[in-house]
Amino acid sequence: MKKLILSMVLVGATTLAFGQKKVVRSAEKNFKSGDLATALSEVNTALQDPETGADPETHLLKAKIQLKMFGSDSSNTMETLEKGQASYETFQQTLEKAGASSKTGEAVLEDDIPGVPENLRPYSINTLKNTSFDKAITQYNEDDFEMAYEFFNLAGMVDKTDTTIHYNAGFLANDLGRFEDAKKHFGYLLEIPEYNKLNAYYFMVQILSTEEKNPEAAYDIVMAAREDYPSDKILAEYEIQLLLQLNKMDEAMAQIKEALANDPENTSILLRSGYLKEQSGDIDGALADYKKSVQVDPDFYEGNYYAGALLLEKSREILAELNSLSDAEWEKRSESMGKEANQYYSDAIPYFEKSLQLRPDDTDIMGILYQIHTRLKNTAEAEKYNKKLIELLGPNWMER
Structure with missing residues (x-):
């Protein structure tokens, strides 16, 4: 009787296993x-069976089914993405069970050649990558940048060495304000040998210094970048800018001198050179750098504005000194010092006028020009700016 019962159990188990294999075939x-x-x-259902559920081929089939569902869903919504993510997870489970060097593992990793007929595609994890990439491009062309990023990101999960995918994903993430995601993708790019990493470095520096307010980390990235690209002028500018933020003035000035030796007409570096000289008390040297930046590029807003502002500062220092004199000294020197101050005011006018031309709605510059012309008794010019300011800010603009 025991043998009969055992035989019946074995027959039942065999029948069940055979039935589940039939389900897999179906x-x-x-x-x-x-x-x-x-x-x-x-x-x-087949995955619930101990035998067919333990077979990596069953998991591979599920991943392929999920992949085909992902590819056939043209709505390209978050629900679509979830299908692709589910397929990715099942492919990963299959690899864990089978191993990459097994026949099943090789099927998971089989190359997918874009453009081949659907019936010839391997429906491997690389098919998932290419399908997700295509969806990313579709959504990007439809200005759906959020979903474009998500599909690029999914494709990048499959292949962390695909530079096109990760650059696009990083670019979109940065544009969307998803800075941690952007750093992730640019970080992958920085790990790829032989890849031109300059743009990835630029993005990383901007994110760390501007968005995350972390000049120390940004400086570390710049120094790593300069090892790879020692002659890049933009990296040299970043280094100087970050040294200034970190208050490393001596190092910054050394880098500025080196940069100007290689690129003497770089307006950004001339501006920083002027700033450093101004901070160290070399006002004439600073003014010379600001003026040179404008000579190189007459439309350089910062150079015009800084030159004008420094000329105003020089005139104010003269007037402050004049006001501190004794009555007797004031009588002796007021005329000459007043003329000198007025000359600086007058010299500042073209720089501020150019600044206003470049930024025609800047009411702060209008106010400066109003004050200068009032000081110089240029009544018509002062009234011109007064009218503009009343029009833009109202009759009580001086009280703002």
């Missing part, structure tokens, strides 16, 4: 015919 047939909902239901 799922594969429905996968090929396009009845994906039925195929997924069948393969999920």
